[in-house]
Structures are given as structure tokens and as C-alpha cells.
Amino acid sequence: MSVGLLAVVDDILTAALKASAKTAGVVIDDAAVTPQYVQGLSPARELHVVWRIALGSLFNKFVIIIPLALLLSAFAPWVLPWLLILGGSYLCFEGAEKVTEWFGAHHASDESESREEGKLIFGAIRTDLILSTEIMLIALASLDPDFGIWMTLGALVVIGLGMTVLVYGAVALLVKIDDIGLSLMKNPARRMRRTGARIVAAMPAVFRVIGIIGTVAMLWVGGHLVIANLAETFWQAPYDLLHVVTHAIDSAGPAVVWVTDTTISLVFGLMLGLIIVGIVFGLSGLLKRNKPGVVAA
Numbered sequence: 001m002s003v004g005l006l007a008v009v010d011d012i013l014t015a016a017l018k019a020s021a022k023t024a025g026v027v028i029d030d031a032a033v034t035p036q037y038v039q040g041l042s043p044a045r046e047l048h049v050v051w052r053i054a055l056g057s058l059f060n061k062f063v064i065i066i067p068l069a070l071l072l073s074a075f076a077p078w079v080l081p082w083l084l085i086l087g088g089s090y091l092c093f094e095g096a097e098k099v100t101e102w103f104g105a106h107h108a109s110d111e112s113e114s115r116e117e118g119k120l121i122f123g124a125i126r127t128d129l130i131l132s133t134e135i136m137l138i139a140l141a142s143l144d145p146d147f148g149i150w151m152t153l154g155a156l157v158v159i160g161l162g163m164t165v166l167v168y169g170a171v172a173l174l175v176k177i178d179d180i181g182l183s184l185m186k187n188p189a190r191r192m193r194r195t196g197a198r199i200v201a202a203m204p205a206v207f208r209v210i211g212i213i214g215t216v217a218m219l220w221v222g223g224h225l226v227i228a229n230l231a232e233t234f235w236q237a238p239y240d241l242l243h244v245v246t247h248a249i250d251s252a253g254p255a256v257v258w259v260t261d262t263t264i265s266l267v268f269g270l271m272l273g274l275i276i277v278g279i280v281f282g283l284s285g286l287l288k289r290n291k292p293g294v295v296a297a
Contacts, residue, residue, distance in 0.1 A: 012151060016158040019142035027135060027163055033214040034171045035207065037124040041117065046175045049121060054168035056125030057132060061160035064129065065136045070153065073140060080137065081229040087130035088225025088269075089276060094127060095218035096273025098211075127218070134225060135163055174210075178203045220262050223269025238268060 034053065038046050072079050139159045143152055177199060184196025231239035242264050246257050 012154040012158060015143055015147065015151070016139075016155040016162070019139040019155065020159050020162065027167060031167045031170050032210060032217045033127060033131070034124060034167065035174055035210050035214070037120050038171075038175050041120075043179060045117065047172055049117065050168055050172045050175065052121050053124045053128065054164060056121070057128045057164050057168065058160070060125065060129045060132050061136060061164065062157070065133050066153070066156050066160065069133075069136055069140055069156075070149070081232040084134065084137070084225050084229040085233065087133055088222040088229065089272065091127070091130055091218045091222030092226065092269040092273035093222075093276040093280070094273075095215050095222060096270055096277045098215040098218070099270065099273075100277060131221065132160075132163075134221065136160060177206075216266060219269035219273060220266045221269075223265035223267070223272065224261075226272060227265060227268055 034050075037053065038049050041049060069080075072083075136156060136159070139156060140152070143155055147155070181196040181199030181203070184192050184199065187193055187196065227238045227242060230236070242261065245264060246261050249256055249260055
């Protein structure tokens with residue numbers, strides 16, 4: 001009995017490890033996107049916010065994504081590409097909105113700090129839902145179809161838990177590096193104090209770079225999701241163009257092909273995101289103008 005149980009556990013862990021390897025790109029994107037949600041918070045709130053986002057991520061995976069993915073893959077697999085198109089479009093919108101903010105399109109808010117923190121957490125969990133959906137669907141597609149429902153469920157649970165610990169453990173460490181630097185600055189050893197000072201001085205630039213990487217990741221992943229799943233539904237032209245371009249430079253090596261694929265997905269995601277941003281901002285402005293009590297200048 002125990003030998004059989006150990007064999008089952010070993011099979012689940014082995015399958016989970018192999019499937020996880022194929023989700024590495026999205027996991028990196030998830031880890032790059034998340035730190036931007038804790039920027040601007042007081043140091044005392046950073047770990048609390050990361051913890052709440054991590055709990056939300058676990059809820060996304062175990063309560064929403066895994067049960068829904070298993071049900072849809074069994075009874076309505078045609079729905080999955082449409083869900084991924086919607087999710088990818090939302091990532092493109094978020095990424096393009098960040099790009100517009102770089103050029104001065106900031107949105108003022110007069111809400112309290114606690115409300116802002118709640119919005120940040122909700123926004124992070126919402127973005128995590130999309131990225132986690134792609135992670136779990138890629139993992140599900142990588143598992144053996146003959147694995148069985150319970151073995152598949154076990155592997156997905158292991159993948160979901162492992163990815164959450166990996167991503168949010170890394171995020172928690174990253175956002176507290178400046179505190180580590182401050183502690184080193186109090187060390188009696190001069191070399192340690194210098195190291196701590198360098199860490200603290202470097203963190204603003206590190207977070208700016210992470211913010212850029214996170215925005216690029218949202219546009220890249222979102223664009224790739226939309227292109228790939230449009231081809232699965234009703235419009236194959238963007239995917240065909242991507243395939244033609246990458247095939248033409250196939251002899252240049254896998255690294256060049258990957259960069260080209262990523263760049264095209266990024267540009268597509270940015271264009272789609274800017275269109276959605278324009279529509280959303282236009283509708284928002286129209287609704288504000290039509291509010292009772294608003295007087296035209």
C-alpha cells in the first residue's frame with residue numbers, strides 16, 4: 001500500500017516538474033509584474049500586501065482556475081481559447097495604460113490610502129488570475145492525456161502551489177532588499193556598511209527597471225495569448241504572419257527566433273492595448289460629460 005502510494009506521488013511530482021518547465025516564461029513574467037503593485041507603499045505594509053496577493057493567487061488557482069480548466073477541458077474545450085483572448089486583451093490594456101502613464105497620462109485619485117491599497121491588491125490579484133490561467137493551462141496541456149483525472153488534479157495542485165511559493169517568495173525578498181541594505185549600513189564593518197549603502201542607493205533604479213520589465217511582460221504575454229488563440233478561433237492572419245517571419249529567420253538560431261517572436265507579440269499587444277485604452281478613456285469621458293450636474297464651460 002505504502003509502496004503504491006509512493007509510486008503515485010513520484011509520478012505526480014515527476015509530471016509536475018516536467019510541465020512546470022514549460023511554464024517558466026510566464027512565471028518570470030508574473031514575478032516581474034507583481035513588484036510594481038507594492039511600489040509607493042510604506043515599508044511596514046509591503047509584506048502584508050505581498051501576502052494578501054499570494055493568498056489571492058492561491059484562491060485563483062485552486063478555487064477558480066483548476067476546477068474550471070478541468071471542467072472545460074472535459075466538456076467544453078472550445079471555450080478555453082476565447083477565455084484566453086479576453087485575458088490576453090486585458091493584459092494588453094494594462095500594459096498599454098502603463099505606457100501612456102510614462103508619457104504623462106496619469107489619473108488622479110482622491111481616495112484614502114487604505115482604499116488605494118485595496119485597489120492595488122485587487123488589481124494585482126486580477127492580473128495574477130490571467131497569468132495564472134496561462135500557467136495552469138500550459139501545464140494542463142503538457143500533462144499526459146491518459147494520466148487520469150486524480151493524477152492530473154494532483155499534478156496541477158503541486159504546480160500551482162510551487163509556482164505561487166516561488167513567485168511570491170521572490171517578490172517578498174525583492175521588496176525587502178532595501179531593508180537588508182539598511183541593516184547592513186548599521187554593521188560595524190566598513191565594507192558591510194558600504195555594501196548596504198550601495199544596495200539602498202540602487203533600489204530605486206532596480207524598481208524602475210522591474211516596472212519596465214513588468215509592463216513589457218504584460219504586453220508580450222498578452223499579445224502572444226491573443227495571437228495564438230485568435231488562430232484557434234476565427235482569425236489566423238496574425239499567427240500566419242508571425243509564423244512566416246520566424247520561419248524566414250529560422251537559420252539564425254533559436255535565440256533570434258525567440259526575440260523576433262517576442263517583439264512581434266509585444267508590438268501587437270501594444271497596438272491592441274492602445275486601441276482598448278482609447279475606447280475605455282473615450283467612454284469614460286463620455287460618461288463623465290453626461291453625468292447630472294456637470295456644466296459645460
